[in-house]
Amino acid sequence: MTQSSPFTQARPELTRRRFLGAVGIGASALAATPLLSGCATGEVVPQQAPVVDDAVLPRFVPVEYATPDIPSVNGSIPGYTSWPTEVVRAVPTPPGDGRTIKAMTPLWGTIPSADGNQYYEAVNELIGSKVEFQITDGNVYGDKLATVLASPRDVPDWVSVPGWNFPPRFGSEIVGNVFADLTPFLSGDKVTKYPHLANIPTDSWKMCVFNGKLYGLPYPDSIVRDAIFYRDDLMDELGITVSISSAEDLLELAQEVTDPSANRWGAEDMWNAAAQIFGVPPKWAMVDGTLVNRVETEEYRAALDWTTRVFASGAVHPDAVAGQTGEAKQRFQAGRSLIMPDGVGGWHEALRDNLANNPTYSQTPFPPFPADGGEIVYWKSPGAGMFSFIKKTDDTAMIEQILAAADVLAAPFGTLEYQTVNYGVEGVHWERGSKGTPELTDLAAKELQPTYIFLADPPVVESKVQYPGYVEAMTGWMAEVSEHLQEPPFYGMQITPPAQYASIDQPFTDLEADIPRGRKTLADLDEAIETWRSSGGEELRAFHQDLLDQQ
Structure with missing residues (x-):
């Protein structure tokens, strides 16, 4: 959250990523049931209202x-x-x-x-x-x-x-x-x-x-819940004027400020930043009149590809490369990394935690910029x-x-x-x-x-x-x-898909960590998408399409 608060742990940015990132829990810990190899369970799909009746509100x-x-x-x-x-x-x-x-x-x-x-x-x-x-x-x-x-x-x-x-x-x-x-x-x-x-x-x-x-x-x-922050105080000390107009500019900036001999790296894990920059839909999107899952979009693939290049450039802090993302805030606030995606509530928390001992401490979010000079897209938070x-x-x-x-x-x-x-x-x-x-x-x-x-x-x-x-x-x-801002499909709707789909997206959460670190490739993404489609993704798409049709 961004409301005023005195609490040491109070009013954190209330998103799943923000809370779980703060306490070091990965998304893989959230799976309620094992991923099913198939979804032909015969379960009755619950009936749902496709839109919210204004009279109820x-x-x-x-x-x-x-x-x-x-x-x-x-x-x-x-x-x-x-x-x-x-x-x-x-x-x-x-x-x-x-x-x-x-x-x-x-x-x-x-x-x-x-x-x-x-x-x-x-x-x-x-x-x-x-x-x-x-x-x-x-x-x-x-x-x-x-x-x-x-x-x-x-x-x-x-x-x-x-x-x-x-x-x-x-x-x-x-x-x-x-x-x-x-x-x-x-x-x-x-x-x-x-x-x-x-x-x-x-x-x-x-x-x-x-x-x-x-x-x-x-x-x-x-x-919006998330931003991409940089240490503007340290950039000033380095004599760097920050002006970003594309994802390529951001990658170059991260490389420019990386200096292992000074115990300084350009960035933390940038996957969440990439998803924002490239406008990856939060769940579903309409592409040429067709309902597609986020993992099927060009934006998702481009974001993974760019994040992979950030890791390959050597600009990511070695501890983040090793998967130690729970300590990202400490590294960023200590100046060991200079760029980090975070919940917007992390901004005032960092000021609270650092200004007393470091009166010149400053971080700021990058202004909105497009991935490639085109349209800027921020998906509106629920x-x-x-x-x-x-x-x-x-x-x-x-x-x-x-x-x-x-x-x-x-x-x-x-x-x-x-x-x-x-x-x-x-x-x-x-x-x-x-x-x-x-x-x-x-x-x-x-x-x-x-x-x-x-x-x-x-x-x-x-x-x-x-x-x-x-x-x-x-x-x-x-x-x-x-x-x-753009509203995604199903904005403002509480949708409960059939329970057998609870963990169908888990392989992509793993790929979002594995592909950038070189443990998997985009070919593995293609394979995962095909498995998703044949293991219930098409049924899940039909479930959501039916809701759209009723609208």
Whole structure:
């Protein structure tokens, strides 16, 4: 994420790649079932709504407590260049009736004690109910979630579910049997009972619709999640003026700054960068009127070929060549590599972690540029990648209490609720610094962790004014990118393919590591594509084509 946060592990860029990269888990660890040699299982394909009915979606009603200094452009992140001296209490009367709400969330950090936790007490006071957390290490959250969902009676009242942790058949079978249908509570004008939920953009809500009904509460996302960063401070020291207008320029720059004798290499693993530069579709694409999988596209092949040339040039750090990608951030921030793809949230995290000891530290994303001088393509990120769900119950009052609590948690920048959820209590968890921004106390390190934000959160803003020039740079880059956005097929749709296809793409994840490193070739890609087609890829294409036809 790119919202303001004090947490050491807080508001990371909430994508599967970002989280798993941070904790060193490869995509191969995600396979739920072995790759099937064939898909003629006879399984009944679940019926799915091909498009989201607008009548199901909550009506978007913007609300603003602090006017952005830098407005949004084409959906880009708005920015605040100063911290408010006063905040508004958006929900003056706590809406809860004092009941306890059991909530299950992940955490990529140290799990705080709930005993005497003044942060929990402060947020619960705003809500008027006690949220009792069941927190699990985010690295194993998917396993815990699968176990809990297998026994519906053990499901807590409110459950956070990252999209990458959806178990097989989640959309086709689990969600409707385990979680409450929120359509009667939030669709259309009904959402106006909860004005901060109504403030969440429609694209985020679309991702909460399964089989024609609204089930989830979204964790809003930014329009793009990833960028290609370079150490502009070190480039300046080397006397290099960075001007990139093609993938070839980037390769040449990486070679130019590589100097093993100085323990400096041009780049980390550049596969994710290549996918962005060459406009590789996130999943499916329409090519000359035909639905094709990303691995069948010319862009995918070109991205693999270019990444292979980057590795062959000697510009990639040897540890990245050896597959030690989990340490990429440390190498990049130490100046041992100068170019690295990362989630956009990695930008402010790097400033947080380095400026105190290195006041001249700076990194910046490359402005948008095409692969070969042609069209620049950025694929628009889904409106949400994480969600929370309310346990199915006949107790309508419980559902309404949780929605009221979500409305408090979703209060945006400029409110006491936002300030408390993100920073705790002034004078207890933070003090106002010289720039007016919260500076955390020692107690915050023990009590404050991102817990409530995984249940409900407001739209993304940028307000990290403690880093000079950062807000302007981030919002400016995002606005520039917004001019090149395209929506992929099936944008805003939650699609659950038949379970036998769960691991059909795994061989390509392996090839994305093996081909650039010379362990496999593009001929192996051709073979893998043919195997994919004959092992269920054509059936998977037909499944998706049917959804397109229904549109």
